[in-house]
Amino acid sequence: MTDRYLEVSLVKRGIQCTARLLDDRAPLTCAAVWDALPLSGDVYHAKYARNEIYALFPPFAAKEPPLENPTVTPIPGDLCYFAFAGAELGTKAYGYDRRVDAGTTLVDLALFYERNNLLLNGDVGWIPGTVWGQVTEGLDEMAAACNDLWRTGAQGETLSFRRAA
Template sequence: MNKEAAVPRYITITLEQRGVTCRARLLDDVAPATSTAVWDVLPQSGDAVHAKFARNEVYALVPRITSAPRRENPTVTPIPGDVCLFDFEPWEIGNPAYGYEQGSQAHAENGATDLAIFYDRNNLLLNGDVGWVPGNVFATITDGLPAMAEACNDLWRNGFVGERLTYARA
């Protein structure tokens, strides 16, 4: 375990255009490798996207975090407040049906990392093209979830063009 893990580590997650930030505690106890891999590359930012398949998820694709493990504290049924990492090979994420523009992180030669927040209940990580898509739960939102959930619902209803999702050390 990371020497710093004795003291809880926190990150902030911000929807830039909407000016909404929440705070999440890294789960160093159950996802130490994923937590450290993310911590070591912060800050990270990408276009905010509301998930098509998972239901109540907003995410950003960032350059692939190659030091993150494939599976650690995985779930296919995230709960409100879960913060997950998904590691994608280029062939998994670049499908034209997903709507990512050419030149976006989804089409990067070495794949992409998806950093996602789940803001409400009844999520199921099942993609019709590839099946189950487990994510590593590496943090839990401790402050600001109600305001973030409201902003995420607004993202769903009113669109996410121009919105950025930023992860940073707190």
């Protein structure tokens, strides 16, 4: 199979990076994401995992992919996939500006941009994610923009995933 690539961008800041899908390690997750592209949504900066930005989406796969290529210690440039029940994200502590109902599933597509990440949530414990992509170009610029997002705020910013040209 030929390598597949996507572009990950912070739209308002005009910053993008390129990532290769890890079809050999997470084939079901890669297929689900690829078939759903383009995807974009409000960006959030993680409170618990440290150096992570992400967007939340309604489920987009016909069948939820299983945990593939799992990690609880993502490295810089990892793209991770998480599926959460609404009850897991429904507390005000997470800071969402919309209601997240119990019984709802949300897909979290995340980009890790720096070292020393640990997927441990004080409310529910370990949160393994599927590593489905790896940034191959533009990580330094994206990391600088993510750090700016952490310091100045995410309001009005969009995280976008689309097939690379």
